[in-house]
Structures are given as C-alpha cells and as structure tokens.
Amino acid sequence: MTPPPGWYRDPHAPHLERWWDGTAWTEHRRAPEAAGPVPPSPDGVSGRAKAVALTTAGAVLVAAIVTGAVFLGGDDDPRTRTGPTATGSAPAPQTSSPPPSSSEPPADDPGVVEDPLNGITFPLLDGWVRPENVAEDDVVMTTDGTYDCPGEGSVCRHGLVISRTVTGADETSPELLAKEDVSEAADEAFHEDTIGRRPYGGLESHQVVKAGPVAVAGRAGYLVRWRVTTAEGPGGYVQSLVFPSSVGTESPVLVRYVFDAGEDGPPLADMDRITEGIRSVTGAGSGGVGSSIGPAD
Structure with missing residues (x-):
C-alpha cells in the first residue's frame, strides 16, 4: 500500500x-x-x-x-x-496547503543519476550502472561490466555516457557545438586513448546516421550521431548532444554517448531513451557550470 x-x-x-x-x-x-x-x-x-x-x-x-x-x-x-517507512514520524496535522507535487525525479531515486553541477538527472536504464573505476572524466553512467579490448589496451566498456559543460567558447549554438564535438568524441572513444593506445586498432571511417534538433529537459538542443568503423572489433556509435542549461548562466551542456556496435553493445535505442529521460533537478542552485571543456578546434 x-x-x-x-x-x-x-x-x-x-x-x-x-x-x-x-x-x-x-x-x-x-x-x-x-x-x-x-x-x-x-x-x-x-x-x-x-x-x-x-x-x-x-x-x-x-x-x-x-x-x-x-x-x-x-x-x-x-x-x-522509496517511501515513508514505519520508523518515520507520523504525519503532522495539515495546517496549510501542501506544496505542489514535483514532476521531476528526486535526486536520491535509485532509478536516476544526478549531475548536480549541470542541474540535470539521467534515467538509469536496465544494463546501466553508476561509474566505478572509470578512467574517463565526467562519466555519469556505464554499461555493466568490462571486456578485453580488441586492440591495444587493457579493458573496454560497451557503453559510456559523459556530461560536461562547454565554457571558454564564443559559440553558443547547440547545432554548431554538437557538429564540432562529434569528431573529437569519435577520436577519443575509438581512435586513440589519452596515453596513445588504440583499443580498437584506430578509427577508419564514419557515417552520419542521425542529426537534428531535439527538446531536452524543456530546452531546445541539437544532436549528431555517427556510426564509426574501426580497424579491430565491430566499431560503434558516438553521439554529441548539446542544449542550454536551465540553471546558472545557462552555459551549453554537452552529453556524449559512446556505444559499441557489436551484439554485446547496448541497444541503440538507449541513446534516445536516455535523452528523453533527462530532467532538470528540482530546486537546483545557482550553479550550472560543471566540468568544463574548451572550444572545439
């Protein structure tokens, strides 16, 4: 009950x-x-x-x-x-009108992951977990488990979602920022890591499979999705999503998606499901500038 x-x-x-x-x-x-x-x-x-x-x-x-x-x-x-328990205090007599019910998920909901610096939450879908022992910066969730990389490197993950704030750039257009970032996202995910190794043998080619405007947490954003081919392994998908933050200075928020394309990779539909489930944090403070990245080259 x-x-x-x-x-x-x-x-x-x-x-x-x-x-x-x-x-x-x-x-x-x-x-x-x-x-x-x-x-x-x-x-x-x-x-x-x-x-x-x-x-x-x-x-x-x-x-x-x-x-x-x-x-x-x-x-x-x-x-x-998830709700009041028997150890909680009994309801106090109502002496005033109750506050309006919030449509946003609470920050302690086990079904969501919060990015408090950018004032948003992400839905934690089946097969996804909060990041643990992840070398990449600003990761908000990963697929569960690791595997041996097909090329150089130790272990790889089938999926990552990264959330950052774009700062230090004169450009604020979500469309232009997303188009500029997707190439860098592909290189970092599938070409060469930060210490010069090539977990997938290097990036060979790409194809744009989706691009266009999208509403994110009530804000007008833009996404670009690439299908990439690698020298080793099944290749994968990268997506750059940019939208203005609803808190603080409204700096653009960049969300990167990195999915393996093999049969063990996450469903491609999870990109859309996660995007649709992004919400503003209720009662967010005056922040909004989280881990920052410089302007894209």
Missing part, C-alpha cells in the same frame, strides 16, 4: 521532515514542528473526533507499511526505501 501525501521523517536526513506526494519524495523539507491543537473540521466534526480519526488512520498506515516492507524484502532491497 502506498502512504498518502503528507510530511514524514526524511530517510536521508532524519532531523528533517520531507513531503511525500503519494508516489514519490519531493524536494520540500522542513524542521519538525510540534503538533498543535487539531483545528475544527469544516464538515462539522469536532476537533476531538478528528484527532481520534487521525490517530486510527495513522495506526492503520503504520501496519500497512510494515506489512508491505515484509513482502518487498530486506534492507538491501531499494524498493523499501
């Missing part, structure tokens, strides 16, 4: 209360407040009767949550931590 909307103890900040909209945590928090007198109900029910009803409802809610947690699994199951 899903708990009703209300203020509950924040599972990530127990000294605060957080608004649960009935389906997900929002970014609204407050310090715990002592429960005051229950206000008279507009339907004529006495304050004492309303308090009894609230107490009874709270007991039923706690029992339902405890039962649900038993069926969902132990503490290692992330589903038991």
Whole structure:
C-alpha cells in the first residue's frame, strides 16, 4: 500500500521532515514542528473526533507499511526505501496547503543519476550502472561490466555516457557545438586513448546516421550521431548532444554517448531513451557550470 501525501521523517536526513506526494519524495523539507491543537473540521466534526480519526488512520498506515516492507524484502532491497517507512514520524496535522507535487525525479531515486553541477538527472536504464573505476572524466553512467579490448589496451566498456559543460567558447549554438564535438568524441572513444593506445586498432571511417534538433529537459538542443568503423572489433556509435542549461548562466551542456556496435553493445535505442529521460533537478542552485571543456578546434 502506498502512504498518502503528507510530511514524514526524511530517510536521508532524519532531523528533517520531507513531503511525500503519494508516489514519490519531493524536494520540500522542513524542521519538525510540534503538533498543535487539531483545528475544527469544516464538515462539522469536532476537533476531538478528528484527532481520534487521525490517530486510527495513522495506526492503520503504520501496519500497512510494515506489512508491505515484509513482502518487498530486506534492507538491501531499494524498493523499501522509496517511501515513508514505519520508523518515520507520523504525519503532522495539515495546517496549510501542501506544496505542489514535483514532476521531476528526486535526486536520491535509485532509478536516476544526478549531475548536480549541470542541474540535470539521467534515467538509469536496465544494463546501466553508476561509474566505478572509470578512467574517463565526467562519466555519469556505464554499461555493466568490462571486456578485453580488441586492440591495444587493457579493458573496454560497451557503453559510456559523459556530461560536461562547454565554457571558454564564443559559440553558443547547440547545432554548431554538437557538429564540432562529434569528431573529437569519435577520436577519443575509438581512435586513440589519452596515453596513445588504440583499443580498437584506430578509427577508419564514419557515417552520419542521425542529426537534428531535439527538446531536452524543456530546452531546445541539437544532436549528431555517427556510426564509426574501426580497424579491430565491430566499431560503434558516438553521439554529441548539446542544449542550454536551465540553471546558472545557462552555459551549453554537452552529453556524449559512446556505444559499441557489436551484439554485446547496448541497444541503440538507449541513446534516445536516455535523452528523453533527462530532467532538470528540482530546486537546483545557482550553479550550472560543471566540468568544463574548451572550444572545439
């Protein structure tokens, strides 16, 4: 059973209360407040009767949550931590209108990866994980696992998604920036790494398979996608996506996608699914300039 909307103890900040909209945590928090007198109900029910009803409802809610947690699994199951639990504080009497429910995924949602410097989140699709032991800079997610590179190098990954902010460039057009970056993205991913090795034997040719405007997190962006052929291995795909940030100075955000083209590579449709799932972080601060790159040559 899903708990009703209300203020509950924040599972990530127990000294605060957080608004649960009935389906997900929002970014609204407050310090715990002592429960005051229950206000008279507009339907004529006495304050004492309303308090009894609230107490009874709270007991039923706690029992339902405890039962649900038993069926969902132990503490290692992330589903038991997505909503208010039996250890949270009881809902406080509502003395004012609740804050509006946010349509954006909460930053602690296990199904998303946050890039706080650029004020965006990415959906974490099946087969993708948060980066661990990754040499590349600014990686926000990778496919799960590694394999021996077909050419020089130690290990390769079937997929990477990288998020950066473009700074130090006079050009701000998402279309021009994306077209300038895709060549560099292909070279870095499939031609030669930062220490001079060629994990795929070098880049031999490319073909533009997709290019055009796209809406990203409510902003007008542009993407360019290449299919690349390498000397060794099945080759792959690179995509450069650029759109203005919705926070701070609105500097252009660059998202690079690097996919292997072999049968073990991620579905090419994941590029579109990840792009469509990019969202602005609710309540983002005045940032927006994350790891920066210089102007493309």
